[in-house]
Amino acid sequence: EAANFTCATVVPATVDIKQTKVKVGKGSFKAMMTIPEGYTFGNKKDISAAVSEGASAKRIALNKKKGIISANFNMKDAIGITAGDAVIFTVTALFDEGGKTYALEGSDTVEVLEK
Numbered sequence: 635e636a637a638n639f640t641c642a643t644v645v646p647a648t649v650d651i652k653q654t655k656v657k658v659g660k661g662s663f664k665a666m667m668t669i670p671e672g673y674t675f676g677n678k679k680d681i682s683a684a685v686s687e688g689a690s691a692k693r694i695a696l697n698k699k700k701g702i703i704s705a706n707f708n709m710k711d712a713i714g715i716t717a718g719d720a721v722i723f724t725v726t727a728l729f730d731e732g733g734k735t736y737a738l739e740g741s742d743t744v745e746v747l748e749k
Contacts, residue, residue: 641735645670646739646740647668647739649668650668651666656747657749667740681729684727686705687715703727717747726738
């Protein structure tokens with residue numbers, strides 16, 4: 635739907651998903667994104683959204699001192715995830731800076747177990 639479309643410049647980021655194992659449709663996971671050099675955030679309100687595998691973040695936090703954005707996601711909201719030893723999860727965080735929209739984006743691999 636065009637109303638939900640956002641044109642953004644993609645900025646590669648390092649992503650670390652804290653859980654090495656998750657279950658299909660059950661539980662949650664936390665993604666930590668390292669903010670690349672040259673980008674700054676005044677506060678977490680600068681981050682308009684964070685998504686991973688179709689799931690919107692339930693909580694977004696910003697640690698300015700460490701340069702890290704953390705986002706929590708529910709597995710029940712993830713779309714099309716199936717069990718596997720090395721499933722790639724991509725995380726995207728949208729933010730505006732200087733009148734432009736950017737998307738911090740990176741991936742990490744986790745083991746996905748059946749329910």
